[in-house]
Every structure is written in structure tokens, then in C-alpha cells.
Amino acid sequence: MSAVTLKVNGQVHNLETDPSTPLLFVLSDDLGFRGPKFGCGLAQCGACTVILRGKAVRSCVLPVGSVGEHEVTTLEGIGTPEKPHPIQQCFIEEGAVQCGFCLSGVILTAKAALDQKPQASDDELRQTLGGVLCRCFAHLRMWRAIRKYREMKKS
Amino acid sequence: MTVSRRTFLKTSLTASGALIVAFSGDSLVAPSSLAQGPFDTHRSHIDPSKLDSWIAVSADGTVTAYTGKCDFGQGMFTAQTQLVAEELCLSIARVKLIQCDTSVCPDQGTTSGSQSSPTNFNLRNLAQAAATARVALIAMAAKKWNEPADQLKVSEGVITSGSRQITYGELIGGQRFELPLNPDAKRRSPDQWTVLGKAVPSLDRVALVTGHFEFVHNVRVPGMLHGRVVRPPDVGAKVARVDESSVKQIPGFVKVVVRRDFVGVVAEKPWHAVQAARKLKVLWTPGIGLPTEAQYYQTVRAQPSEDDLLVDSRDVAQHLASAVTALKATYFHPYQMHGSIGSSCAVADVRPDAVTVWSATQSAYPTRSIVSKLLNVPLENVRVVYVRGSGCYGLNGADTVSFDAALLSQAVGRPVRVQLSRQDEMAWENYGAACVIEQQAALDEQGAIIAWECESWDASRGGRPGYEKPGNVVTGTLAGFDPDLIQAAAAKEPHGELHNRSNVVPSYLAGCVHGKCGGAGTIRSERVVMHSVNSPFYTGPLRSPLRLQNTFAHECFMDEICARVKADPVEFRLKHLRNERVIGAVKAAANAAGWMPRPGPNANNSGEKPAGGRGIACVAYEGDNGYAALVAEVSVDLNTGRVQLRKFTVAIDAGPISNPDGLRNQTEGGILQGASRALVERVTWDDRRITSVDWETYPSLYLDTDVPEINVVFVERKDVPATGAGETAITLVAAALGNAIFDATGARLREVPFTPERIKAALPVGAGRSA
Numbered sequence: 001m002s003a004v005t006l007k008v009n010g011q012v013h014n015l016e017t018d019p020s021t022p023l024l025f026v027l028s029d030d031l032g033f034r035g036p037k038f039g040c041g042l043a044q045c046g047a048c049t050v051i052l053r054g055k056a057v058r059s060c061v062l063p064v065g066s067v068g069e070h071e072v073t074t075l076e077g078i079g080t081p082e083k084p085h086p087i088q089q090c091f092i093e094e095g096a097v098q099c100g101f102c103l104s105g106v107i108l109t110a111k112a113a114l115d116q117k118p119q120a121s122d123d124e125l126r127q128t129l130g131g132v133l134c135r136c137f138a139h140l141r142m143w144r145a146i147r148k149y150r151e152m153k154k155s
Numbered sequence: 156m157t158v159s160r161r162t163f164l165k166t167s168l169t170a171s172g173a174l175i176v177a178f179s180g181d182s183l184v185a186p187s188s189l190a191q192g193p194f195d196t197h198r199s200h201i202d203p204s205k206l207d208s209w210i211a212v213s214a215d216g217t218v219t220a221y222t223g224k225c226d227f228g229q230g231m232f233t234a235q236t237q238l239v240a241e242e243l244c245l246s247i248a249r250v251k252l253i254q255c256d257t258s259v260c261p262d263q264g265t266t267s268g269s270q271s272s273p274t275n276f277n278l279r280n281l282a283q284a285a286a287t288a289r290v291a292l293i294a295m296a297a298k299k300w301n302e303p304a305d306q307l308k309v310s311e312g313v314i315t316s317g318s319r320q321i322t323y324g325e326l327i328g329g330q331r332f333e334l335p336l337n338p339d340a341k342r343r344s345p346d347q348w349t350v351l352g353k354a355v356p357s358l359d360r361v362a363l364v365t366g367h368f369e370f371v372h373n374v375r376v377p378g379m380l381h382g383r384v385v386r387p388p389d390v391g392a393k394v395a396r397v398d399e400s401s402v403k404q405i406p407g408f409v410k411v412v413v414r415r416d417f418v419g420v421v422a423e424k425p426w427h428a429v430q431a432a433r434k435l436k437v438l439w440t441p442g443i444g445l446p447t448e449a450q451y452y453q454t455v456r457a458q459p460s461e462d463d464l465l466v467d468s469r470d471v472a473q474h475l476a477s478a479v480t481a482l483k484a485t486y487f488h489p490y491q492m493h494g495s496i497g498s499s500c501a502v503a504d505v506r507p508d509a510v511t512v513w514s515a516t517q518s519a520y521p522t523r524s525i526v527s528k529l530l531n532v533p534l535e536n537v538r539v540v541y542v543r544g545s546g547c548y549g550l551n552g553a554d555t556v557s558f559d560a561a562l563l564s565q566a567v568g569r570p571v572r573v574q575l576s577r578q579d580e581m582a583w584e585n586y587g588a589a590c591v592i593e594q595q596a597a598l599d600e601q602g603a604i605i606a607w608e609c610e611s612w613d614a615s616r617g618g619r620p621g622y623e624k625p626g627n628v629v630t631g632t633l634a635g636f637d638p639d640l641i642q643a644a645a646a647k648e649p650h651g652e653l654h655n656r657s658n659v660v661p662s663y664l665a666g667c668v669h670g671k672c673g674g675a676g677t678i679r680s681e682r683v684v685m686h687s688v689n690s691p692f693y694t695g696p697l698r699s700p701l702r703l704q705n706t707f708a709h710e711c712f713m714d715e716i717c718a719r720v721k722a723d724p725v726e727f728r729l730k731h732l733r734n735e736r737v738i739g740a741v742k743a744a745a746n747a748a749g750w751m752p753r754p755g756p757n758a759n760n761s762g763e764k765p766a767g768g769r770g771i772a773c774v775a776y777e778g779d780n781g782y783a784a785l786v787a788e789v790s791v792d793l794n795t796g797r798v799q800l801r802k803f804t805v806a807i808d809a810g811p812i813s814n815p816d817g818l819r820n821q822t823e824g825g826i827l828q829g830a831s832r833a834l835v836e837r838v839t840w841d842d843r844r845i846t847s848v849d850w851e852t853y854p855s856l857y858l859d860t861d862v863p864e865i866n867v868v869f870v871e872r873k874d875v876p877a878t879g880a881g882e883t884a885i886t887l888v889a890a891a892l893g894n895a896i897f898d899a900t901g902a903r904l905r906e907v908p909f910t911p912e913r914i915k916a917a918l919p920v921g922a923g924r925s926a
Binding site (some may be wrong): 025028034077101127 | 228229230356357359360361362363364368369370372375381396406424425426429476494495496497499500513543544545546549572576577616736816820821823824825826827828831849850851855856857858859860861862865
């Protein structure tokens with residue numbers, strides 16, 4: 001056990017924890033965040049995705065001790081129910097959700113990719129989303145929402 | 156939900172007002188003694204014949220409704236809220252729905268089998284309760300004003316007559332109705348609907364998209380510990396010795412729990428529990444050994460079986476022997492997984508006199524009964540609170556993990572949360588059954604079908620635990636309870652009338668039993684027999700259980716017949732159908748897809764690359780629980796065997812539609828899930844254990860799929876009861892894709908999944924080899 005300082009969604013948290021603990025466990029169990037979720041624990045599905053240094057990363061395999069001073073952003077960190085982030089608004093408008101368990105992976109991966117390259121082509125987006133799973137297969141609406149967000153960034 | 160059981164009950168008390176009196180006052184009736192079927196409504200300590208069991212009106216006029224059908228992403232929460240709002244003439248914001256909490260909701264068995272709409276949206280249960288409440292409230296106002304009830308108007312919970320008005324809250328707020336459900340209370344008809352039938356955005360959408368929704372994975376209870384299970388390494392292995400000292404040094408370690416072959420660890424933190432489960436030294440006996448996967452379908456056919464003869468006109472063999480043309484083909488469908496994206500999770504708090512389980516089960520009351528048996532505690536001490544998990548698509552790990560949490564909590568005397576590892580989930584879930592389906596048909600000189608025989612084998616073990624059978628899922632077996640096993644028995648003569656619940660009878664058969672013909676088709680020389688055999692792996696309902704496997708075989712075989720007689724697949728189907736709703740769906744799908752009649756396959760596989768094709772399939776789901784037809788368009792790269800999905804056009808008739816957006820979402824998702832199952836999904840094993848245990852070894856279509864256009868056409872009928880709709884579309888996908896691939900390439904695929912290797916191996920000689 002050692003002291004770990006973690007900055008999440010703009011807030012600093014001081015914790016006593018084993019630095020080898022995956023970031024996901026700290027976020028969901030010590031800090032009570034509901035956005036990132038345990039899907040596989042193997043970085044194969046994306047349900048645990050958070051944004052770190054502008055990139056979508058899998059928090060289920062990332063030791064909390066390796067995060068350092070960099071801020072972690074979770075799904076609830078980009079917008080609120082009252083004021084959703086534009087990409088969240090696109091998902092709401094398109095009804096791009098069924099059970100919703102996968103959304104951290106889908107939304108944050110697409111957001112990070114489009115924030116980095118606003119006019120990423122469908123093929124480029126497809127490469128980024130290659131490791132993201134939605135087992136309800138709401139793919140059609142999710143792609144509609146992602147493309148809508150891309151259009152918004154254009155204007 | 157970071158609350159203790161006591162505070163939660165208090166909250167329920169405040170929220171539900173009058174209802175709680177019924178809950179604490181009524182005597183308990185063992186649900187199993189009154190069970191009428193897994194999806195139906197049963198009497199428990201909450202009496203479903205009483206209005207107060209379903210509806211409570213608070214002083215401010217808001218309505219709380221209690222349902223035993225829960226939402227796991229399919230939209231049932233929103234649709235049921237719309238239903239109650241519609242019948243009580245309220246906006247949805249004034250309706251609060253409580254789902255599947257055994258302390259306050261009626262026992263509606265299991266939310267499955269596409270039975271939520273038939274159960275709660277027709278003339279019974281929740282719909283009838285809401286209609287009863289509206290009629291009763293109007294009658295109260297009429298009596299008060301001494302006016303005829305039919306002169307009064309209702310809007311937004313306010314009853315008016317001229318300048319007089321009174322609210323629901325003023326009439327009954329906080330009090331019980333003390334009325335039975337009124338079978339004469341008329342439902343509002345679909346023409347009057349203002350809330351139901353509208354594309355209301357799903358009510359959970361904003362919370363889900365912004366990461367605020369509470370899943371069962373987020374339930375936290377004060378004093379809660381974390382558990383993990385240690386499953387056997389091999390199928391059938393038993394515990395020989397457990398070495399607790401191997402994990403004692405792990406920080407936060409609390410206890411190793413062993414009950415017969417059930418092994419689990421409990422720790423202060425989830426990461427500690429993961430480490431303890433990995434490091435615990437358990438000596439296991441060897442397993443039972445597994446049949447070779449490559450020859451598994453032959454093994455299945457050779458097993459002793461429990462047989463069911465659904466129809467037998469006793470002249471099929473004669474027709475097959477003497478026919479001008481006879482066809483025979485055998486189809487194979489593998490075990491497939493629910494493969495929920497979230498590993499299953501539950502929280503249990505087992506105290507000496509009260510047990511609470513927060514569970515994502517589809518079966519709140521049955522789970523309550525099983526927990527009472529597993530823990531050997533009185534039924535009335537157990538409460539199951541439904542909290543949503545990730546999409547389940549049937550019997551995933553939600554039940555078994557609830558039992559895991561209960562066993563661990565009982566052993567440590569504190570609340571325990573258990574989340575399965577990915578491997579625990581995938582190696583031990585109740586898979587969709589593997590099937591072998593053999594088809595034969597006899598044709599006359601004009602090429603019409605005169606006789607059809609279907610003989611199927613399905614391999615199963617266990618299933619839903621129901622109220623009685625803990626051993627039907629892995630935790631129960633490990634803890635010492637037996638699963639349901641197949642007892643070999645010869646078929647009895649068909650009796651009663653045809654119930655095509657598993658769609659084992661093809662739609663083209665007349666389905667005649669003792670002169671009563673319940674099938675959807677015209678073929679009167681017919682024989683259908685099912686053989687059920689024991690499986691080494693647990694099985695259970697997976698979205699469209701057996702219906703999908705059987706429909707794949709029926710609809711591909713129909714396509715084979717069309718090709719043989721050079722008939723157009725749409726026209727030839729219509730010629731052998733007599734159920735007007737299936738006919739309506741076929742015509743609507745063909746029309747919307749711009750179907751071009753063709754004599755047999757295009758199989759334009761010589762020059763054009765990739766080759767394009769279209770296929771059609773149709774179904775009367777469970778015989779009478781939804782009707783649909785699907786046209787699939789694909790292109791196939793003849794060199795690689797890769798299939799590209801081009802377009803799906805589906806026509807669906809589910810009676811009156813509660814929420815068109817919800818139905819569209821379910822249908823789109825069902826079609827792509829069906830495509831994933833048809834193209835890539837298959838459970839694998841070696842001689843000892845399951846080898847498909849994560850997303851690398853059990854493939855799925857990911858978000859990088861080139862998603863095709865999906866055109867969903869509603870054939871809406873408002874003069875018939877509501878049917879199920881969540882499983883209708885997926886039932887057709889493997890069949891329509893198989894037929895489309897055949898049209899494109901001439902390759903007939905009789906085994907799911909349609910992998911590139913299988914497609915290339917099935918290509919006609921000369922196709923795709925030239926490049």
C-alpha cells in the first residue's frame with residue numbers, strides 16, 4: 001500500500017492503495033465512478049475506457065501507479081445529464097444505446113479519435129473502433145451518432 | 156444504491172404508500188405450487204388479482220406501478236411506463252415504475268421468451284390493472300358528483316365535468332383501492348393512444364450516455380466485501396483439497412469458502428479478491444473428458460434421446476420413396492454464447508433473519524426461491540431486488556453469480572459483491588444449444604412440395620433454475636444440486652393441438668393434429684420429430700432459443716428446394732403458406748427490398764468479383780407470437796470467402812406497437828447480433844475444457860463492422876393482441892444470409908458460422924479460382 005494522488009474529471013483524490021491495482025478498480029470501487037465498467041479485464045472490449053493524455057485507454061489493465069499527474073477523464077467527466085457533451089448529445093438524439101454498458105468504449109474512443117483528427121474518414125474511425133465491442137449490436141445508430149458529431153466539428 | 160436493506164424498505168414505503176401494507180400483511184404462498192409457466196403471473200405474498208398489487212396513487216396524483224417484467228436494455232421500462240401513463244391518461248413524467256423487486260412487485264416469473272408484451276400489454280396484468288384504476292377513479296368522481304361516468308373527461312390525472320374538477324390524488328391519494336382487477340375495464344384503443352404507440356425516447360438514455368446510470372455492478376452496500384469464484388479447471392472436475400494458506404498473505408484477504416465443489420474467496424477489495432482467486436491452490440480431480448469437437452454432431456445424433464413427435468401424417472415415408480424428386484439435407488448449428496459484455500455481477504447481504512440479493516436476473520421470484528434453497532433459509536426471509544446488468548439476451552451469468560454472492564455472504568456474515576472474471580463467465584455460462592437438423596422433402600411433377608419431414612437433435616443440460624432447480628446453472632451443481640438431465644424416452648403420438656413453441660415445425664407445413672391444423676402452411680404430408688440429448692455443457696435460452704436454429708434449417712432447405720425446381724424463392728414460399736400474417740410479412744419485405752423474381756440463384760460467380768446476392772427467410776415466431784420476413788443482401792469475395800453485408804430489409808408484424816423507436820432499435824440490433832452469430836460465433840473446446848474463454852477465442856463482430864443499411868418495415872395491425880418482438884428478427888438472419896450467399900456464389904452453407912474457409916470449400920467447382 002502506498003499513497004497515490006489521482007486527478008479525475010478535474011478533481012484531485014488522495015488514496016492509500018496498492019499501485020499495481022488497475023485504474024478501473026480504483027475509479028469504480030474507491031471513487032464510485034459509474035462510467036468506466038468491468039467488461040473483460042483483458043483490454044479486449046473497451047467497456048472500461050477512459051481518456052488519458054488525449055487518448056482512449058483501457059483502465060482495466062493500467063496500473064493506477066503508472067497514471068502519475070495526468071488527468072483521467074471518464075464518461076461522466078465530459079458532460080452531465082443536464083449539459084451533455086456534444087458527442088453525448090448525438091448519442092441521445094440518435095437513440096444510439098440499448099443496454100448501455102459499452103458506452104465508455106464507444107463514445108470515448110470515437111471522441112478521442114475525432115478530437116485528434118476532426119475529419120477522420122470512416123475507414124480511419126473503423127480502425128480505431130476495431131477493438132470496441134457492443135453486444136447489443138446498436139452499431140447502426142452508434143455510427144450515425146459518431147458521424148453526426150464529426151459533422152458538428154466541421155461547422 | 157449505497158443503502159442498507161432497511162433504508163431501502165423505508166424508501167419503498169414512502170414511495171409506494173398504500174401498497175406496502177399488502178406486502179407486510181398478507182400470508183405467504185409458495186409460488187411453485189401455483190406456477191403456471193415460466194413467463195406467467197403467479198400468486199405470491201402479492202396477489203396479482205388485486206389492483207393494489209399493481210397501482211398506487213400518491214397524494215400529489217403521481218402513480219407508482221409495480222411490474223414483474225424488467226428492462227435489460229430492450230426498452231421494457233419505457234414501454235411499460237407508457238402503458239400505465241396511457242391507461243391512466245397521464246404524461247409519462249407522472250408515472251414511476253418499480254420493476255422486479257420481490258418485496259413490492261407481483262411475481263411474473265421470468266422476463267423472457269418474447270412474453271412481456273403478450274403478458275402485460277393485452278387484457279391482463281399490468282395493462283388491465285391500469286385500465287381498472289382509470290375506470291375506478293372515474294366511477295369515484297361520478298359517484299361524488301352524482302353524474303354518469305361516461306359524461307366525465309380525464310386528462311393529466313384530472314377528472315372534469317363542466318366547470319367541476321377533481322384530481323386522482325384528491326380521490327384516492329395514499330389510500331388503497333381495495334378492488335379486484337376488473338375484466339370489464341376497457342383498455343384505451345390504439346386509435347385513442349396519445350402516449351403508447353409513440354416513439355418516446357427511452358427513459359434511461361441520458362443517464363446511460365452520461366455515465367450516471369446505476370448498474371448492478373455499481374451497487375455498494377455498507378460493510379461490503381468482494382468475492383471471486385474459483386471454478387474447476389476441467390468440465391466435471393471435483394475438489395480434492397483446498398490450501399487456504401496459499402492466499403493468507405494477500406492483503407485484505409478474508410476467507411476461502413468451500414461448499415462441496417463450490418470454491419470462492421472473499422477479500423476487502425476487489426483487486427485483492429482477484430489476486431486471491433488466481434493464487435488459491437486447489438487440487439481438483441480429473442474431469443469427465445469431452446467428446447471430440449470435430450465429430451460432435453455425429454456424437455449428438457448417436458445419443459439416447461428424449462423424443463417429441465409434433466406432427467405425423469403417417470404417409471411421409473411413402474411419398475419420399477415414390478416422389479419424382481426427393482431432397483435431403485442436414486444442417487448444423489454450434490453452441491453459442493450470450494457473451495454479455497459485462498462480466499456478471501451481484502451483491503448479496505445474508506443476515507440471520509433477512510437475505511437481500513441485488514441481482515440482474517431475469518427471474519426475480521424464481522431467484523428468491525433458489526436462494527432460499529441454496530442457503531436453507533425460509534423463503535419469506537429472502538428479497539431479490541432487480542438492478543440492471545449488461546444486456547443478457549437470455550440466461551447469461553446473472554443467476555449463477557447471484558447464487559455465488561449469496562453463498563459467499565452467508566459464509567462470511569457480511570454483504571459480498573461478486574463479479575465474475577471473463578473466463579468464469581464464458582467457460583461456464585448456459586450456452587445456446589447445439590443442433591443437428593435433418594430435412595427431407597418430396598416434390599410432385601410440377602415441382603410443388605407434397606411431403607416434408609424434419610428430424611432434429613438438440614443437446615442440452617440444465618437451463619433456467621426456475622423455482623426448484625439450483626443445479627441448472629453451474630453454482631448450484633457445484634454446491635451439490637443436480638441439473639435437469641434428459642431422460643431417454645420414445646415419442647408419444649401427437650396429442651392436443653400443435654404448439655410450435657420452438658419453431659421446429661417449418662412454416663410450410665399444415666401442422667395437423669387430429670384434424671386440427673395449426674401450422675402456417677399447406678403441406679399436409681408431414682412429420683416432425685425432435686430428439687433432445689444430454690450435453691456436457693450447460694445450456695439455456697439464448698435469444699430465439701432453438702427457434703433460430705430450426706428456422707435456419709427450414710428456410711435454407713426451402714431455398715434449396717426453390718433452386719432445385721428453378722422457382723422464385725418469394726413466389727414459391729407464398730405458394731406453400733396459408734397464414735395471412737406470414738404472407739403479409741413476406742410480401743411487405745419483398746416489396747420494400749425491390750425483390751426481383753428469379754428462377755433459382757444468380758450465382759454470378761464466374762467473372763464478377765465480389766459476387767452479389769440476395770436471400771429471403773420468413774417465420775411465424777413460436778407459431779403465433781410475431782411474424783416477420785427478412786431480405787439479406789451480401790457480396791462475397793470469392794478469393795477470400797469474406798462476406799460483406801450490403802443491406803437488410805425486414806418486415807415485422809407484432810400487432811399494435813407500443814414504441815416504434817424501441818421496436819426499431821431491437822430489430823436493428825437483433826439483425827446485427829444475428830449476423831455476428833451467423834458469421835463468426837462458435838463455442839470451442841478440447842478434450843477437457845472450453846477453449847473459447849475471451850473475445851480473442853470467441854469472436855464477435857466489433858464496432859469496425861461495415862454496417863449495412865437496415866430497412867425496418869412495420870406491418871402494423873391494431874385489431875389483434877400485441878405479440879413479442881425482441882427475438883423475431885434475429886430468428887431469420889442466419890437463414891437469409893445463407894440464402895444470400897448461395898444466390899451470390901452457388902455455395903450452400905449448412906453449418907453455422909459461415910466462415911470464409913467454409914464458404915470457399917462450398918464454392919462450386921470453377922468458382923472464384925480463376926483470379
